[in-house]
Amino acid sequence: MIETDGRTETEIIEILNFLKTDDFWPNNIQSPEKLRKQFERLQMEVRKPRKKGQLQPDLAEQDYDIKPGDV
Helix, strand or coil, X not given: CHHHHCCCHHHHHHHHHHHHHCCCHHXXXXXXXXXXHHHHHXXXXXXXXXXXXXXXXXXXXXXXXXXXXXX
16 A cells, blocks of 8 residues: 555554544455545544544554554
């Protein structure tokens, strides 16, 4: 994805960590092709403001299991 799609490691890590915390998307992204197809939409989901009282983990503050260089 870095070479082919021009994505950065940070972008990919952000999306992969979002997928670990979301209820809907992990079941719908089961292959690299699906991830590529839905990447922009997933980025919008990550950045979407949540309803009051609905918590979204601050992805910048998480202790990531995936580190730059692992992608």
